[in-house]
Amino acid sequence: MTEPRQALGALPDDELAKALRELATSVAFPSPGATTPGAVDLAASVRRRIEQRPPRGSIWQRLRWAAGPGGAQTGAAIGAQSRLGGRPIRRGVVLALAALLILAAVAGAVGLGLPGLRIIFGQPPSPQPTAGGSQPSQTGASRVTPSATLAPLGGSLALGDAVSFAEAQRQAGFDVVLPTDPDLGQPDASYLNGQRVGLIWATRPGLPGTQSPGVGLVISEFRGNVDERYFEKILGPDTTLTRVTVGGSPGYWISGAPHFFFYIDPNGQAVNDDHATVGDVLLWTKGDVTYRLETSLGMAAAIRLAESLR
Amino acid sequence: MGVSGTVKVEGRPLEDAALIERARTGEVMAYEELVRRYQDVAVRTAHIVSPDGDAEDAVQEAFVKAYAALSRFRIDAPFRPWLLRIVTNEARNRRRSAGRRAGLALRIAEDRRPDDAAPSPESAVLAGEARATLLAAVNALRDDDREIIGARYFLELSETEAAEALGIPRGTVKSRLSRALGRLREQLAASDGGPARD
Numbered sequence: 001m002t003e004p005r006q007a008l009g010a011l012p013d014d015e016l017a018k019a020l021r022e023l024a025t026s027v028a029f030p031s032p033g034a035t036t037p038g039a040v041d042l043a044a045s046v047r048r049r050i051e052q053r054p055p056r057g058s059i060w061q062r063l064r065w066a067a068g069p070g071g072a073q074t075g076a077a078i079g080a081q082s083r084l085g086g087r088p089i090r091r092g093v094v095l096a097l098a099a100l101l102i103l104a105a106v107a108g109a110v111g112l113g114l115p116g117l118r119i120i121f122g123q124p125p126s127p128q129p130t131a132g133g134s135q136p137s138q139t140g141a142s143r144v145t146p147s148a149t150l151a152p153l154g155g156s157l158a159l160g161d162a163v164s165f166a167e168a169q170r171q172a173g174f175d176v177v178l179p180t181d182p183d184l185g186q187p188d189a190s191y192l193n194g195q196r197v198g199l200i201w202a203t204r205p206g207l208p209g210t211q212s213p214g215v216g217l218v219i220s221e222f223r224g225n226v227d228e229r230y231f232e233k234i235l236g237p238d239t240t241l242t243r244v245t246v247g248g249s250p251g252y253w254i255s256g257a258p259h260f261f262f263y264i265d266p267n268g269q270a271v272n273d274d275h276a277t278v279g280d281v282l283l284w285t286k287g288d289v290t291y292r293l294e295t296s297l298g299m300a301a302a303i304r305l306a307e308s309l310r
Numbered sequence: 311m312g313v314s315g316t317v318k319v320e321g322r323p324l325e326d327a328a329l330i331e332r333a334r335t336g337e338v339m340a341y342e343e344l345v346r347r348y349q350d351v352a353v354r355t356a357h358i359v360s361p362d363g364d365a366e367d368a369v370q371e372a373f374v375k376a377y378a379a380l381s382r383f384r385i386d387a388p389f390r391p392w393l394l395r396i397v398t399n400e401a402r403n404r405r406r407s408a409g410r411r412a413g414l415a416l417r418i419a420e421d422r423r424p425d426d427a428a429p430s431p432e433s434a435v436l437a438g439e440a441r442a443t444l445l446a447a448v449n450a451l452r453d454d455d456r457e458i459i460g461a462r463y464f465l466e467l468s469e470t471e472a473a474e475a476l477g478i479p480r481g482t483v484k485s486r487l488s489r490a491l492g493r494l495r496e497q498l499a500a501s502d503g504g505p506a507r508d
Contacts, residue, residue: 004439004440004443004444005443005447005498005499006498006499007440008440008443008444008447008498009495009498009499013488013491016491016494016495017462017463017491019440019444020444020448020459020463020464021463021464021466023441023444023445023448023463023464024463024464024465024466026416026417026441026445027414027415027416027417027445027464028414028415028416028417028418029353029354029357029365030353030357030365030366031350031353032349032350032352032353032366032369042345042349042353042366042369042370042373043342043345043346043349044342045370046341046342046345046370046373046374046377047338047339047341047342047345049370049374050338050341050374050377051338
């Protein structure tokens with residue numbers, strides 16, 4: 001028998017190359033994907049890692065990414081649904097980081113700010129979620145959400161889990177206050193997202209509709225220490241901002257195009273307030289709680305409503 | 311997909327460009343498709359560059375980094391060698407920290423007979439222990455020799471692709487390969503056991 005070592009060593013280049021090519025079919029290479037039972041799916045792992053970090057690129061790309069798959073480019077069903085389903089907290093963190101980058105870029109240029117609340121300008125990263133997911137990303141008030149009526153009132157607004165008002169009060173950890181207008185009474189639907197309370201009132205005489213069918217008023221209440229927490233609000237170019245006072249507390253009236261914001265809670269955790277904007281927004285802080293009121297009533301009536309919260 | 315008026319880029323299906331464009335706009339699913347397309351060659355590359363490293367880990371990291379760098383990728387360039395360059399770098403980084411070296415190995419369930427044809431007279435030379443002998447000689451080579459042999463003969467990369475994947479000048483591929491084959495012969499000629507490392 002020929003000694004293989006010597007036989008191989010005697011091969012000319014092209015024969016040696018041929019032997020090496022053939023050898024390749026016998027080499028034990030790791031195989032990615034599902035070919036090995038129980039193996040980790042490499043492509044899926046990569047996707048998960050990518051989804052957990054923002055792409056390089058412009059700030060707006062990062063913000064669109066942060067807004068979810070599909071995002072502002074397509075308004076695709078997958079994007080809308082994932083927003084409806086509520087984004088995991090990690091997405092909020094990334095959104096926060098992206099917004100902080102913007103903040104760094106415009107620091108000093110925007111002199112607005114409540115204690116613990118800073119406002120920055122920018123384009124909304126995503127269309128308002130629509131139940132069907134097929135709506136274009138215009139911001140017009142004529143948008144319809146056909147399946148919204150199937151869910152609890154405001155169920156498409158990503159406010160959190162639908163709970164009873166009593167449950168919301170219990171879980172909030174602070175006194176949840178309501179407008180004292182007897183025509184409003186208790187909310188028609190209550191939502192809880194962590195310790196964030198979202199309250200919805202249906203349209204009624206004196207409470208016109210908003211961009212979300214059937215919804216006349218949305219009030220969100222968050223606990224926060226103004227010394228440790230701050231808010232970022234990102235506003236589009238078609239959004240106007242008015243500085244106001246609500247019962248002596250500083251606040252802003254924000255009207256026009258949709259916008260979004262997030263906050264960082266006292267534990268340093270970024271929370272993406274990704275619930276959809278349904279109308280003009282009154283945002284103010286009082287004590288250690290921040291309030292957000294959305295309505296179509298106009299600024300003066302919104303402030304009166306806000307000042308009636310007890 | 312319509313191809314009229316589109317210049318076909320060598321070494322890359324047209325769909326790659328479309329997937330890359332979509333991935334650039336943040337469409338993660340498009341990128342996942344690219345990953346599935348190239349994960350096999352990527353893992354093989356990482357394994358050749360760093361046989362004792364965690365090839366899947368290197369490849370995963372490389373794909374994540376490639377995604378982050380996608381905006382810098384020239385869309386009319388072939389994706390595969392660009393990706394393999396990143397994979398190679400990741401695998402090389404892991405190689406430095408690797409201690410014990412076992413090298414490339416033969417498959418345990420060795421498929422002795424290719425199912426498509428009887429072994430040719432030429433390939434008969436690789437029967438039995440010849441495979442183990444040849445692979446042992448490859449394992450005894452320096453890293454850069456193993457890389458160029460692996461790129462050209464195990465991965466079947468073109469000279470251009472091999473140059474980009476390994477980060478070496480295109481013009482040196484031939485001569486490097488020739489020298490590597492020479493040293494492979496020296497290994498085979500060396501007395502049994504101890505590899506003739508330089």
